[in-house]
Amino acid sequence: MSNEVLLDSKALAENEALAYVLESHENIWGSRLRLAGSNAAKTAYQTIRVERLSPALGAEISGVDLTKPLEDKTFQEIHTALIENQVIFFRDQNLSMDQHEAFGRRFGTLHSHPAIPGPEGHPKVLILHADEKAHTAVSAWHADITSDQVPPMGSILLAKVLPETGGDTMFASMYAAYEALTDKWQKFLSDLEAEHSVEHVFGGSKGPNPPSPAVHPVLRTHPVSGRTGLYVNSVYTTKIIGMTSKESAAVLDFLIRHVERPEFHVRFKWKVNSIAFWDNRCTQHRAMADYYPQTRTMQRVAINGEERPFHRPN
């Protein structure tokens, strides 16, 4: 079928009318966004294949076996793919815990969870298990442990047991969310800071030394890409410094809802031995709590961050 048939002149004229209706009623039909990601510079990869999954973020990597030690060139390209795509996915990687840790160590030192011990002999591995007895899905948007002074740089999550359907994970690009804000909002946010706390999340402090809240910029400059992203989230961020509580709540509510727009997302459908590796400095994620009472078991290592979040205006 030719394009002429699809788009005869009459239909095209009406299409303009339709576009006008939608644009002039943007508050009803939703606003259209131009995402930089789809036009971003593409690296020519030599050792891996990279398939972009969504305009905002996400790519599936193939042509690499993570059970084997990585050549330096392959490691470099995986790192580049992570920076360019913010979250990368691998399929059919049946990693042992040792291999999982070894892959993570290529990117930095591994994080130990402060409250949840790992399996015997693997203190850096976190097992996330949900079944009929345990609802553990974290279905609110967040970046990991932003209540830390130096939050993790990223996490590598491996699926071991999955429900028949459900249990997808969604990732959101904080670059795309930032870039879709008006100039006025971007300027307004550019010198604000927010408090991130763990106490309201995990319940009152039990130990003698509850961690003090961290203060981070509301906009974060990525230390490698230099791109600016939104850096508040619905789980850990408690308030914006220097505003009244109502002002802070209104601004955070707007930003947290803004992040929910699916234009900024990729939705990943797991298979057993799939891996998601996200850059915790420029993405948020949430699990789907839609598979209860089925079982879902995931195995994770997190990589320590190297510096406190900062904002350097462009």
Place this chain on the structure above:
Amino acid sequence: MDNAAISKMVQGNNTIWGDHFQLAGPGAERAYETIQLTRLAPALGAEISGVDLTKSLGPKTCQEIHDALVDNQVIFFRDQDITLQQHKDFGRYFGSLHVHPVIPGPEGHPEILMLHSDEKEQYSASAWHSDVSCDPVPNLGAILLAKVMPKTGGDTEFASMHAAYEGLSDKMQRFLCGLEAQHGSEHVFGRAKNADDKRPTAIHPVIRTHPVSGRQGIYVNSVFTVKIIGLKPKESASVLEFLYRHIELPEFHVRFKWQVNSIAFWDNRSPQHRAIADFFPQTRTMQRVTINGDSPPFYRPS
């Protein structure tokens, strides 16, 4: 902290960590004989294979496709390179076809609606809606075929209104079941220009019973619903706002990634849908037929 402690912590803080849902899934586990079906998400959506829509379908296949549609609320097909005529023929198995009152179809095919977006015309309905719920008898469903796609982007999301309803508390369900809402179109399409330029309005129940499956579903949407009848303006706005946010929870969704010649066939009596407006300035062209509804929406207690 062991797994039971994490579970307790997450459940005890669901205002922070999010709610959990136990989804009923499809009404029945059917054994299909003429088609294969792969379920895509717990709430709704299935991909159908083993059927060639360029050929005429037997009554058994049509019945199974209809069963799959009602159970899964939206069904998907791949690699269906059908002509305009075959597209209409497929739609007519399920009812008479709708002719758009304003937008003419391609020459000789008034029942076909072309949806085209490119650098000049940014067409994308990215707010959640069910189609023309402002009509007294809204359409039964629509069959959308992808002809030209951007490299990435332009997915469509569908939301199960059955799952969204079942995700409400008993108290909220009881409150909504007796209510009706006003749906309109003037605020959507602008004022009518002349007597032929229709701007329909309708009153529908807030909870709609599916005429085939009998399942209840939320039946208000962010595009066409104006207000809830009998509530004060602020009460109505607050209830509608709550419901629109509730519908946005991705536990109730399936996100469909198109390829050229993919088809989505949704039951317009249950799910809502929205386009993802993330592919500008690339081109995306879709071809649609719409099946007329056969009865006004109603509510019948379970």
